[in-house]
Amino acid sequence: MKADALESFVQITFQRRGVQRLAATTAPAHDLPFLVGLGRALYWQHLLDNGVVRSGSDIARREGLHPSTVNELLRLTLLAPDLIERLMAGRQARALTLKWFQRHPLPVDWAEQRNFMASFE
Template sequence: MKADALESFVPLIFQRRGVQRLAATTAPTHDLPFLVGLGRALYWQHLLDNGAVRSGSDIARQEGLHPSTVNELLRLTLLAPDLIERLMAGRQPRKLMLMWFQRNSLLVDWDGQRDLFAGFE
């Protein structure tokens, strides 16, 4: 190994889950698509709040996206702040990914959201 080369170590433990073998790591795992979607949603909400755009349809037109995609992502801005912190820290339940948020309705009640998260763990 070269003297200037870097080495990293990630502790992995392999566990069987049905037929599929998954790597279980002790380090937090970030759901990158969720983080990108949340970032876009927060930015779009900022544009709406400031009056830079009038609606999600305007955003969709400017971004070249389908209006339903914009509206699905904008729902992420309704998440409780402590849940957003958990997701950004990589401590989300394994099955709770961006696709779930896009395909299911999100409770507006923050306590209900916390109960929903607890059901995934």
């Protein structure tokens, strides 16, 4: 593993209730699809930064996805670091799901993002 790589472990169990998976604990509510999407977006951004691929379209071709899907997920890399930390810890409003982030634009300025996110609480 590279010296600049980060690794995180969150112990959580999931229990199926109908068609939706809910955490079987009263601990923070982690949005698993969001975490997977964020992980993919950060990996793709790494590929772009290192010149492995030239664009989101290249990533889409390699992954067999629609280019808009890749670009929607890449927007997650523009979130303020403290907001990402909060989302990864499961301390976000229930309305802030991966689908919500894909469908709604966010301000690029981190201070504006914090104000915008505070409006959900």
